[in-house]
Amino acid sequence: MFGNPKWFSPRKYTGWGLTPSCWQGWVYIFIFLIPVAIINSLSISQNNKQYFTIAWTSLLIADTIHIMSQIKKDERERLHEAISDRNALWFIITILAVGMIYQAANESACTSNPIDPIILIALLGGTLVKATTQFYLRDK
Amino acid sequence: MDTKIKEYRAKLNLTQDQLANLVGVRRETIVFLEQGKYNPSLKLAHDVAVVLKTSIDKLFIF
Numbered sequence: 001m002f003g004n005p006k007w008f009s010p011r012k013y014t015g016w017g018l019t020p021s022c023w024q025g026w027v028y029i030f031i032f033l034i035p036v037a038i039i040n041s042l043s044i045s046q047n048n049k050q051y052f053t054i055a056w057t058s059l060l061i062a063d064t065i066h067i068m069s070q071i072k073k074d075e076r077e078r079l080h081e082a083i084s085d086r087n088a089l090w091f092i093i094t095i096l097a098v099g100m101i102y103q104a105a106n107e108s109a110c111t112s113n114p115i116d117p118i119i120l121i122a123l124l125g126g127t128l129v130k131a132t133t134q135f136y137l138r139d140k
Numbered sequence: 141m142d143t144k145i146k147e148y149r150a151k152l153n154l155t156q157d158q159l160a161n162l163v164g165v166r167r168e169t170i171v172f173l174e175q176g177k178y179n180p181s182l183k184l185a186h187d188v189a190v191v192l193k194t195s196i197d198k199l200f201i202f
Contacts, residue, residue, distance in 0.1 A: 074164065074165035074166050074169050075165070075169075075180070075181050075183075075184055076165065076166075076168075076169045076172065076178055076180075077166065077169075
């Protein structure tokens with residue numbers, strides 16, 4: 001789309017996403033931030049500012065996904081990423097599951113809906129994604 | 141795991157960068173392969189052996 005995959009490298013030690021690997025990457029980020037700063041400094045309605053910021057951020061996310069899909073990784077990098085993502089996912093699942101059990105045990109008497117539905121959807125969605133991936137990989 | 145990649149690479153006067161480009165991996169992967177710190181896939185082992193004009197069993201010693 002807009003960004004060049006050569007300007008970025010995948011984040012390894014500071015979460016997920018991309019990090020600039022050369023000055024062009026920093027310029028790209030700076031250029032994406034300028035319109036947001038300009039719009040927010042203008043005296044237009046708050047709604048219009050929000051609409052623009054959401055649209056612009058969506059464009060940035062779409063371009064980030066596109067860049068990430070274009071970055072070439074060799075088998076060792078893919079293996080290391082898969083193992084570290086799996087470990088991170090297990091940590092997240094454990095915390096969410098323990099948190100849900102804790103919430104259910106402590107708040108069931110007080111509220112009608114003790115478990116956060118977003119967390120439930122995330123866990124069930126993750127299960128579905130895992131199953132789909134297993135089916136996809138089974139015959140590959 | 142021990143490897144003879146460095147010796148075979150030296151025989152052909154190839155740098156780590158050149159070998160990496162020829163087999164389609166990053167130079168770091170070649171470094172780890174030479175140090176025996178990375179267990180490659182069969183495809184990568186085959187590709188390295190083809191480029192270095194030898195066989196997998198001569199290149200990788202288990």
